[in-house]
Amino acid sequence: MMRIKTPKKGRIRRELEKRAPKLVETGKKTLILQGTKTSGLLNTVLTEIYHLKRESSVRYTRRNDNVRPFESGGETSLEFFSQKTDCGMFVFGSHSKKRPDNLILGRMYDHHIYDLVEVGVENFKSMESFVYDKKLAPKMGSKPFIAFIGEGFESVEELKHLKEVLLDLFRGEVVENLNLAGVDRAYVCTALSSNRVFFTHCALRLKKSGTIVPRMELVEVGPSMDLVLRRHRPPNDSLRKEAMKTAADKPKKKEKNVSRDVIQGKIGKVYIPDQQLGDMNLPNKAKGVKRERREAKMNKQANGHASKKQKGGSD
Amino acid sequence: MEETRAVQVDLGSLMAFDSSHHFPSLPSSREELVANCLEKGTELVQAVADALFNLPSTEDVDGPIVKLPPPTTKLPREKHLPKPKPPTKWELFAKSKGIKNRKKDKIVYDEQTGTWKRRYGYDRVNDDQDLPILEAKATDEVGIDPFAERRADKKKRVEKQNKNRLQNLKQAANAHALPSHIQLAATALPITGTQAAPKKVSKDELGNVAGLAATATASGGKFDKKLPGEKKPKHEQKHRKFLPVAEGTGQGSKEKEQTDRVLNKLLSKNSHEILNVDKAVTMYNVKKEKKRSNQKRDSSSNSSKLKPQKKVQKKPFKKGSAKRGSAKGSAKKGSAKKEKSK
Numbered sequence: 001m002m003r004i005k006t007p008k009k010g011r012i013r014r015e016l017e018k019r020a021p022k023l024v025e026t027g028k029k030t031l032i033l034q035g036t037k038t039s040g041l042l043n044t045v046l047t048e049i050y051h052l053k054r055e056s057s058v059r060y061t062r063r064n065d066n067v068r069p070f071e072s073g074g075e076t077s078l079e080f081f082s083q084k085t086d087c088g089m090f091v092f093g094s095h096s097k098k099r100p101d102n103l104i105l106g107r108m109y110d111h112h113i114y115d116l117v118e119v120g121v122e123n124f125k126s127m128e129s130f131v132y133d134k135k136l137a138p139k140m141g142s143k144p145f146i147a148f149i150g151e152g153f154e155s156v157e158e159l160k161h162l163k164e165v166l167l168d169l170f171r172g173e174v175v176e177n178l179n180l181a182g183v184d185r186a187y188v189c190t191a192l193s194s195n196r197v198f199f200t201h202c203a204l205r206l207k208k209s210g211t212i213v214p215r216m217e218l219v220e221v222g223p224s225m226d227l228v229l230r231r232h233r234p235p236n237d238s239l240r241k242e243a244m245k246t247a248a249d250k251p252k253k254k255e256k257n258v259s260r261d262v263i264q265g266k267i268g269k270v271y272i273p274d275q276q277l278g279d280m281n282l283p284n285k286a287k288g289v290k291r292e293r294r295e296a297k298m299n300k301q302a303n304g305h306a307s308k309k310q311k312g313g314s315d
Numbered sequence: 316m317e318e319t320r321a322v323q324v325d326l327g328s329l330m331a332f333d334s335s336h337h338f339p340s341l342p343s344s345r346e347e348l349v350a351n352c353l354e355k356g357t358e359l360v361q362a363v364a365d366a367l368f369n370l371p372s373t374e375d376v377d378g379p380i381v382k383l384p385p386p387t388t389k390l391p392r393e394k395h396l397p398k399p400k401p402p403t404k405w406e407l408f409a410k411s412k413g414i415k416n417r418k419k420d421k422i423v424y425d426e427q428t429g430t431w432k433r434r435y436g437y438d439r440v441n442d443d444q445d446l447p448i449l450e451a452k453a454t455d456e457v458g459i460d461p462f463a464e465r466r467a468d469k470k471k472r473v474e475k476q477n478k479n480r481l482q483n484l485k486q487a488a489n490a491h492a493l494p495s496h497i498q499l500a501a502t503a504l505p506i507t508g509t510q511a512a513p514k515k516v517s518k519d520e521l522g523n524v525a526g527l528a529a530t531a532t533a534s535g536g537k538f539d540k541k542l543p544g545e546k547k548p549k550h551e552q553k554h555r556k557f558l559p560v561a562e563g564t565g566q567g568s569k570e571k572e573q574t575d576r577v578l579n580k581l582l583s584k585n586s587h588e589i590l591n592v593d594k595a596v597t598m599y600n601v602k603k604e605k606k607r608s609n610q611k612r613d614s615s616s617n618s619s620k621l622k623p624q625k626k627v628q629k630k631p632f633k634k635g636s637a638k639r640g641s642a643k644g645s646a647k648k649g650s651a652k653k654e655k656s657k
Contacts, residue, residue, distance in 0.1 A: 004484060005498040013496045020495030021394035028393050088393035110395050123345070147359035148332040149352065163332075168390050171328050180368065181378030183329075188356035198352055204360070213368040216361045218353050235391070243391035 019086045023247045027173035028088035028107075031081055033060040035067055035094030042093045042101050044126050048223045049091055051127070052201065055141050056172070058085045067092060069104050070231060075113050083111045089169060099230060105165050109243045115235040117158070117165050119197075119227040127222050136203040136219055138185035143172050145183065145204070150191025158232045159191055166199070186218060192226075200224035322362050327386025329367070331359035398492040403483040443469065 007013045032050050034042070050059045060081070068074025069092060078090060092104040101121040107114045138144075146167060153163045170187050183204060190198045201222030206214035235243070257268045287293065323332045336355060372379035402410070409416075425432045425440045432440045449461045487493050526549060530536040558569050 002481065002485070002499045004481060007496055016496045021397045023397060025393055107391065108393065109391060114391060143329060145360045145363055146328070146330040147356045147363075148330070149336050149355045149359065151334055151336060153332065154334045164388075164390065167328065167330060167388065171330075171390075174327065174386060176383055177380050178367075178383050179375070179378045179380050180372065183364075183367075186356065186360050188352055188359075190352040190355065192348075198348070200349070200352070200356075202353070202356070213361075213365050216357055216364050218357050218360065220349070220353065224349070240391065242395070244389055245392070245396060246389075247396060 027056050027171075028168065029086060030057040030169065031060065031085055031087035031090040032057055033064055033067070033081070033090065033092055034062075035092060036063055036065045037095050038063075038093055039095040039101060041121065041124055042095050042103075045101070045103065045121055045124060045223065045225065046091065046093045048127055052170070052222065058087060069106055069113065069116050070118070070233065078106075078113065079108070079111050082108050091169075102230070103227075105162075105169065107165065107168065109235075109239060114239065114243060115161065115165070116231075116233040117162050118230040118232060119162070120230055122226040122228055124225040125223065130221055132203070132219050132221055136184075136205055137221065138203050139182070141172075142182050142184055143175065143178060144170060145186035146170060147186060147188045148191075149189070152191030152194055153189075156191075156194045157234075158229050159194070159197070161232055161234055162197065162227070162229065163189070185221075188218070195229040197227045197229070198224070199227055322359060324363055324366055325387045326363070326366055326370075327384050328388060329363055330386075330388065331363045333359055398490060400492040400494075401486050401490045403486075404479060 007016065030053055032046050034046060038046075046059070050057055064077060066074065067077045069078060078092070081087070082090065087108070089105070089107050092106065094102050094104075096102070099118075099120065101124075102118060103121060104116055104118045106116040148163055150159075152159045154160065166187075166189060183206075186202050186204055188198075188200050188202060192198050200220055201224070202218040203221040205217040205219055207217055209215040234240075257271075259267050261267050321333070321335050323334065324330070325332075333355065367381065370381040370383075372381045374380075408414075419434065421434060422431045423434050423440045424430075432438060434440060443465060449465075451461070455461065484493065484497060484499060488499050493499065529539065532539065558573065
């Protein structure tokens with residue numbers, strides 16, 4: 001026997017509806033967590049990423065010993081967290097002798113692991129180490145400009161993947177209307193070699209130029225680090241096809257029977273199907289149509305004929 | 316200067332990608348490198364800003380607002396596309412009868428009291444429980460309480476409605492289109508993305524598992540007592556057949572046959588040169604037909620002199636390969652093949 005469980009409060013119902021799959025998706029939330037051992041450097045990195053993505057990320061500060069994304073059994077915890085916090089991306093930091101200052105950036109599809117990229121952090125400079133005019137500091141939650149430099153991002157498979165993941169991580173919500181006065185940050189990623197990417201976060205200063213377009217000036221503000229590619233796991237082909245499907249993919253149906261005329265405007269023909277008068281469902285059944293009456297009538301006729309016959313026979 | 320570099324700008328996500336930049340040699344010092352990167356970055360950001368600020372903007376209190384185009388880079392979704400809900404029983408019925416939904420007002424005029432009362436809820440119009448007197452009909456029996464009967468009827472109706480609702484939800488759950496705020500199972504959520512109720516095991520699956528369990532004995536389940544109604548196992552003997560250690564007299568060499576069979580299978584799978592005569596003939600015929608139909612179509616539009624002559628390629632016909640293709644099963648020929656390949 002199944003029981004129907006519905007929330008008793010409207011607030012919970014609304015929360016559940018926010019988490020339901022939608023036709024057009026809004027921004028992904030990121031889960032930032034750490035593994036068995038982290039270094040001081042890694043802790044700072046994770047905190048700074050959390051600050052960069054403040055509104056749309058969740059930070060777990062405890063150690064998680066059983067999270068090993070690249071091993072087959074080690075993803076169950078991650079998937080559980082993703083389900084509970086409704087996060088589509090995660091940043092997992094860990095430190096070991098073999099992989100110092102390790103960051104695993106991963107994405108989820110339907111709360112299962114979709115793809116993973118493992119990078120090591122080198123030459124990290126935190127936000128506090130940069131000196132700049134405080135007025136330029138980018139506001140929280142503003143939509144950033146993202147710049148990718150280097151042919152490596154197109155030629156090397158892993159860098160392509162990393163580019164996609166970084167774009168997903170820092171893009172923020174896809175909005176239709178943007179306030180031009182509010183653009184004030186930019187991320188710059190340069191492919192230094194086939195496995196090293198220089199990543200930095202800058203504030204934008206808009207200077208007056210002769211035209212409508214202001215002159216841009218980048219001032220390094222936020223964390224800057226070198227990302228060294230380690231392992232990566234691309235998504236399954238079939239899973240990738242499914243995840244890339246959008247609602248707009250279905251070809252728009254050709255509008256039939258509509259033609260435009262210069263004189264009359266939009267024209268369409270009205271086709272009336274043949275009326276099956278016997279089969280129509282009438283809302284008010286006419287008295288003569290009702291089955292009982294029909295049958296009674298038929299019976300009476302049959303009786304009438306029989307009685308007539310009898311009369312004739314008796315004579 | 317800008318035309319030489321190909322800068323791909325994705326306005327929807329405010330992204331710029333310079334794919335043609337190449338670092339000839341890494342500058343030695345870190346500051347130089349950083350400065351280089353910032354310079355390149357500035358150029359790219361400027362390119363995006365050019366496109367961005369040239370969009371038509373509307374003036375607002377906080378600043379000019381532009382309408383961004385949708386982003387061009389496709390990124391994978393976070394969750395699956397929502398599946399369309401299957402129509403409920405009532406919806407199907409209404410569609411077939413042509414019943415349209417009519418909007419009802421929240422407040423209705425009550426003739427008895429002469430006031431406007433709400434349709435549902437406390438103090439509603441035409442409430443069943445308000446009636447003080449019920450007239451007895453000829454069909455009513457003597458002993459029954461009509462008020463209690465009415466209440467029982469209502470309870471039955473409500474139960475029926477709940478049963479129908481459950482059926483509709485089960486159908487939706489089967490189609491993976493359950494509404495987000497409804498859960499059908501009483502147990503805790505499984506750790507999967509979709510909130511589906513645990514799948515019921517089908518009859519075939521149960522049968523398979525039962526069969527596996529029954530034959531998982533040393534003698535293959537032959538001597539176990541069968542339960543009443545249990546059918547014979549599908550594969551009665553053991554699943555593997557081993558060749559006898561010592562060959563008896565009067566039999567062909569079984570081991571040779573076995574190895575020949577394996578060899579033929581391998582050769583036929585991996586060899587591209589073995590000609591399947593029937594297939595080659597049909598392919599040739601099909602090509603011929605196509606060419607003919609193309610020629611017919613083209614001769615009506617073009618003159619054949621202007622078109623370049625097409626060459627029809629036939630599959631290479633190897634001497635003796637027809638024999639090879641047809642004589643797959645015979646062991647003698649197989650051994651001859653072995654010698655040939657040497």
